Amino acid sequence: MKFYIQDPIFPGTYSLHEALLEACNGVKYGAGVFAFVTKGGVNLFLGDQIFQDFIKYKGKFKLIIGIDEITNTRTLKKLDEMLLKYGNSLEVLVFMHNHKSTTFHPKFTWFRKETGGVLIVGSNNLTEKGLRRNIEAFNYVELNDTQINEIEIYFNNWLVHNEKYLFDIHDEDVIERAKQNERIVIRNKKTTDKINDIDEGEEIFNDESEDIDDIIIETSEQNKENIIDDDDFEAWDFLENNEVLVAQIPKSGSRWSQANFDKNTFQTFFGAQAGQNGVYRIILRSVNSSGKLGEIEIRPSVSVASQNYRFELDAAIGLAYPTPQRPIAVFIKVAVRMYLYVLAMPTDTFYNELDNYIDHFKGTKMVRYIVDVNDIKSKCPNLPLWNIKK
Known part of the structure; x- marks a missing residue:
């Protein structure tokens, strides 16, 4: 058994999000139960490529969600998208009870593998904050065949006993209850x-x-x-002392959206490990020039023999690389392996103040300057990062 404390400022942290994806490797089928679920939480787990590979080509997954609080119609809409995407390989049911003074509050997942399985149980909900940002704790338990058999039988008996409280996500009463959480x-x-x-x-x-x-x-x-998704939005809050990386983005061929970084930045700021592809997954959300918060970007670390260390940036996809000035990206570390960023192009109104900010660091190498929010905010007050809109 492994015990983990998820802590957004602890360098040695391991998030539930990463644990769930690790457990998906070599899985035949599994099930998860979470009290509170948001659109962002669904996207982080069910939308990840590792989960897609498991469920689309190998196995099945049953998800039971609570609706006492937080879970809303945007959650149901995102789950419906996942059902359409995965077909019969994914089943989602809503636990809607009528017990007074009782809250549906479990958070656990189990997976059956070719041999044995995994049980993950802890305090985390299936939300962006629960999966990555909150201080939480969970156990990651590797099981033998006998143990996973016992858990599966016990779980199925519990489902049968509570069958009258399990509803389809399209049920009218479920939708009405979800609206109340808005x-x-x-x-x-x-x-x-x-x-x-x-x-x-x-x-x-x-x-x-x-x-x-x-x-x-x-x-x-x-x-x-x-x-209505304030819970997910709050996962991206930051303080004046949060760490910031200001980085020039090199052209690196025709696909400069795959932004390259030096080894030290790759490991110390982004928390990845050179030579270990896909092990560490960072979470990005871009902020555009108007301050609009973009969609979640789940990025496995990529480290190749040529000593290139890179992450794909959605904000750069489809853009022509400017010359002679370089694009500049500003990353705010809101938690370990979790970053807000803005990509500044020479045509942006705030580009010049940012370019001047790093002017004395320019040289033969790409600028990689680490500061805190307070410093860059005082000198670059017009960055859209300071006025983010949902």
Whole structure:
């Protein structure tokens, strides 16, 4: 048995996300149960290439999700996309109970392999924060044939016993319950001028006195996309002392979106290991010139014999490499192997201040300058990283 503490600032950390993907190797089938699930969490696990290879060509997976809190219609939509993608190889059921004063709260996954299997059980939910950002703890238990048999039988008996609480994700009651999780609680609001941004027609529920301590706002349909995934959005928060890498991106042939880095940066900043391809997977999210947060990019580390150490950057795909000035990328380490980044091109309005910021480091090699948020923010105040929009 291996015990892990997932800690976003501990260099030796190992995330549940990485553990789940490690366990997918050589798997015949498996199952997972998670209390709270978000769109981002689904994408991180079920959308990863390792999971795709396991389920599409080798095995099957059953996922049971809770809906007491957090899990919303965007989660259900993403799960529906996965069902269409994987067909009968993936089964998803919602545990929707009617027990008063009881919360559905388990978080575990088991996998059966050709010989034996793996059980992963801990505190993590299937959310971006739960898989990568929160301080969590979990056990990774390798099992023999007898042990995995016992777990599978026990699990299936539990499913049979609770069959009446297991629903399809398209069930009308499930969708209605998911909509309830799309409400936002605004705390400690004392005056109505704090809620002037509420759209006309939105419903406000206040169970308290005339002082607005807790206001639950049910948003209009057009605004739901922007606000209901706050749990995932919070996974990308950072502080003034978070580490930042400012890096010129070399042309490196026709596919410069595969950004090359030196060995030291590859290992110390990105937390990968030279010579170990695909073992360490970093998570990236780009921020465009307008401050819009991009989709999750799951990137296995690539280390080749020519001593090139690289990661693909979605923000660079399809762009022509500029000359004579080079693209500049700014990466904020929000957690171990988890990064926000902006790719600055010479046509961007904030490019010159960033170029001036690294001017005294320029030379024969690509600039690789590590600072903190406070320093670069004070000298490059117009970077879109400081005003991120969902």
